[in-house]
Structures are given as C-alpha cells and as structure tokens.
Amino acid sequence: MPLDRPLSLVTGASAGIGAAFARALAARGHDLVLVARRADRLHALAIQLRAAHGTAVHVRPLDLADPSAPQRLCAALAAEGLAVDWLVNNAGYGVPGTFEASAWEVHAAFLQVLLTAPTELAWRLLPGMRARGYGRIVNVASLAGHVPGSAGHTLYAASKAYLIKFSQSLALENRAHGVHVCALCPGFTWSEFHDVTGTRALVGKLPRFLWQRAETVVDEGVAAVERGQIVHVTGRANRAIKALAKLIPDRLGLWLSARQSRRYRQLD
Template sequence: MSSLHALVTGASAGIGAEFARQLAASGCGLVLTARRTERLEALAAQLRERHGVDVACLPADLADPRAPAWLHEECARRGLAIDVLVNNAGYGVTGSFLSRPWQTHADFIQVLMTAPAELCHRFLPAMRERGRGRIINVASLAGLVPAPAGHTLYAASKAYLIKFSQALSLENRAYGVHVLACCPGFTHSEFHDVTGTREQMKGMPRWMWMDAGAVVSDALAAVERGESIRVSGRVNRAIKALVKLLPDRLGERLVAGGGKNFRDST
C-alpha cells in the first residue's frame, strides 16, 4: 500500500521549508522539491533525524513545463501517495512589464500559475478517491489589494491562485478534500534577497512583518477548518478589510504613492 506524504514545492527555504518542518513535526512523510538540491538534502537530513519521518527529495525546476508530470510520475513510481499538496514555489520579477523579455514572464507564469494548477489536476483525483486530501496554494495579500507598478505579474498571479483555490474548494469539499489559498503579507524569508529589493524593504515598519512559522501554523489550522481563503495576521486582515471600503481610484493612488518606496519599477 502507498504511504501518505505531503508534497511541498519551493521547499528549500522560507515558507516552503517551514511547511516541511511543521508537517514533519506532525509525523507526516514528505516529498520536497525545489531547484537547490544541496539545500533540500540538508533540510531532509535534519527532518529525518529530528522527527523520524520519511523524506524524499525530488529536485526540479517548475519553469520546465515537464516538471509537474515528472513529479507526479516519480511519486507514483516510488509508491508515495500525496495526501497534502503545498504549492509554495514562487518568486518576484522586478521592474516594469516591458523592461523584461517575454521569456522571463513566461517562466514566471509557468512557475506561479500553470504548475500549481497542473499539480492540483494530477494529484487531486487520488485524494478524492481516498476521501481525504489537503491542498494549500500559497498566494499573498498582494492578490487582494490594488497592484502597484513594478512586479507587474506578481499580484495578478496571486489573485489567480486565490480565485482558483476558492473554486477548487467548493468543487471538492463533498469529497473530503479541503483547498486553501494562504495569503501572507510581508514575511521574513529570502524572497526580497532573491528579487534584489532587500534595501527597499528596510523602510517597512516592523509591525508589518510576520514570521514564517506563524504564517504556516495559521494556514495549516485554517485548511483543517475547511477555510478557502486565509489572510495571515490581524494587521493584514485589517488592510484587506480597509481596501474593500475604498473606491478603486483612491486605492490605486495610495498604492502608487507608497509602493514606489519599496519596489523596483524601472
């Protein structure tokens, strides 16, 4: 019989690594995937030693359109049934839309939009057959507020994940499968180092930031409750509520005024 595992994408650092830690602490076996093999293997060794769980590492680049099918096939070949799917892999592309070549945007869309949808499509049928499954798509508060200039596709991709998760949740509740869009705000991770915006982020007040551990524990509790959208933290939930009350044009002006201090929009 296949053993039940959680598949976590983008598991080599940040929120993805924290999902791996907390799931392992609960006794869940893991399948970890990311591009950085050495980091994956180091995390896997740590989790095996600390929690005594089975951890498989399947390094892959989700910008490759073949990667989702390969991950599904490799899990099946190894007899690893995926009970929890965490679509966490992601990054940001700085600058305005036309300042980057199309292939950069195409890769971004593949990683943040196409790959999560395909992984859901491939792993969901078995979850429905077993009568239980959990899918967490890591979106962002950015998908719920007006989008600033720069990082042009980022908020759009997160809004897509939120709506996708909401519909998928409604379609699969009757089968025992819970689907959640996890929507953190500013979170301590390597995200801004990778995008080269760490200096801009130093201007953000401390109360705007959350710890990755708090984001993950909140998301895991929310998916068990059957929520379809979870905004992490009271400050971020207050921002979401406030934005709903503002006229669109005013919201856009506020974002345009403040966003330029924290974004590279060249």
C-alpha cells in the same frame, strides 16, 4: 487526521515559508516530498527531519519553470507507489521592474512557476485525494492578491489573485469529497524572497509590525486548511489592510498603490 502518516508534497521547500511548512508537517507526523532547484538545501533539510522526527523524506530537485516538471514529478511518485495527501503549492518569487523591462522568457518562466505548475500539480494529484476521500491543498498566494496591483512586479499581484480565485473554485468543487483547499495569503514575511528579488533595501523601510515569521504564517496556514477555511490572510495587520482595500473606492486604492509603488517597488 484520518491517516497515520500523511504524505505531503511541498514545493519551494529549500527556503523560507516552504522549509517552514516541511518542518511543521514533519513535526505533525507527515512524510514528505520536497521540491525546489537547490538539491543541497533539500538534502540538508531531509537529514534534519529524518533525525528529528523519523520522517520519510523524498528529495526531488526540480526546476518548476520547466513545463514538463509537474508531469514528470507525479509520474515518478506514482511509479514508486507514493500517494500525495497534502499538496503545498508554495514555490514562488517576484520579478522586479516594469512589464516591458524584462524579456518575455522571464515572464513566461514566472507564469509557469507561479500559475501553471501549481494548477497542474493540483490537477494531477486531486483524483487520488478524491478517490481516498482525504486531501489538503494549500496554495500560497499573498495579501498582494487582495489589494490593487502595483507599478513594478507587474505579474505578481495578478498571479496571486488567480491563485485565490482558483482555490475558491477548487474548494467548492471538492469539499464534499474530503479535500480541503486553502489560499494562504501572507503579507510581508521574513524569508529569502526579498533577497532573491533584490528589494531588501526598499522593503527594509517598512514598519516592523507588518512583518511575520515564516513559522507563524505556516502555523496559521495549517490550522486554516484543517478547519476548511478557503481563503486565509495571515496576521491582524494584513487582515485590516485587506478589509480596508475592500471598503475604499477603486480610485483611492489605485492612488495609494501608485504612492506605495514609488516608495517600495523597483520601477526601472
């Protein structure tokens, strides 16, 4: 690593995969900017990481559904002379139910958090990375972006497929400038995700071998972006599912997706 203490910005650092990224990067000697809405969680994590690793932690409580949040965050960091070397676009959630069951405002906020905020953060932070000849961008996508869309959680797979394609283009444009971009694609991961979406009971019926720990996902993600891998699906079972989804005809894929949707998705 070319820098003594890289500065990593992690969104969604108050829980799950984002908190695990913060812990893993602090252990690797990074300083941190932590972003999420729950300030108390971010401050508690910051105290732990300062004590454990001597990490400089900048806590930035923000709602990424606010369209002005990425610009305000980047302007504040620049004003403090903080240059971001690693961007982990991780904040996310799901909206259960069918498309018409939620108000437009719910979908608009989802698109802002899952698509626009990560895209804008990359756009704002990339020039500094390129100028310094070093940068890492991890876009936390999902296995859902590789398999056919489901009924219910209508925008989720679409948003993750976008992140995968966006990461591929960004990686190709920037790899000659020392900036690695990786779409990290976990499958089912132990975190607060399914509690927030209210689907814990439904996904609790899935076999245990499909589940990964957030720490495992993060270890794979850090290794993948470091070696310059552009898309990384975590875990053997998830890689097998992705490979199968590519092999089978679309009609069979959609039939399977409809069957799984009835079992594991909230459809009202």
